[in-house]
Amino acid sequence: MRFFLFIIIFLLSVISSQAVNLPPELKVVKENQMVKLSWQVNPELDVTHFILERSNDAIAFKTLVILTRPDTDDSSNQFVHMDALPLGEEHFYRLKMIGKDGVSTYSKVVRVN
Numbered sequence: 001m002r003f004f005l006f007i008i009i010f011l012l013s014v015i016s017s018q019a020v021n022l023p024p025e026l027k028v029v030k031e032n033q034m035v036k037l038s039w040q041v042n043p044e045l046d047v048t049h050f051i052l053e054r055s056n057d058a059i060a061f062k063t064l065v066i067l068t069r070p071d072t073d074d075s076s077n078q079f080v081h082m083d084a085l086p087l088g089e090e091h092f093y094r095l096k097m098i099g100k101d102g103v104s105t106y107s108k109v110v111r112v113n
Helices: 002-017
Strands: 027-031 034-040 047-055 062-068 078-083 091-099 104-106 110-112
Touching: 027 110, 034 091, 047 078, 062 078
Parallel strands: none
Antiparallel strands: 027 034, 034 078, 047 062, 047 091, 091 104, 091 110
């Protein structure tokens, strides 16, 4: 029993010591005929680029823009993109974050009317 407890404690300490690449919160604001999409990332995350995706049915997403994260330490950790040609009445957006290890994670899908 002590052995299993030791293994669990060890695994929890290893997991908690590593930076987890959680996707940032995608903020969406409708401004006139455009949609402003913004997000902020932790400067310690090993992220190479972001893919902003759009859909009109929340199922089939297409790439809207690919943004590369600069390698410099003085780069901004805030990103903004204006969608000038939104689809139809209702829009769905999500953000795909790709790490240096090639692993990708998605933000929550955000809806705009």
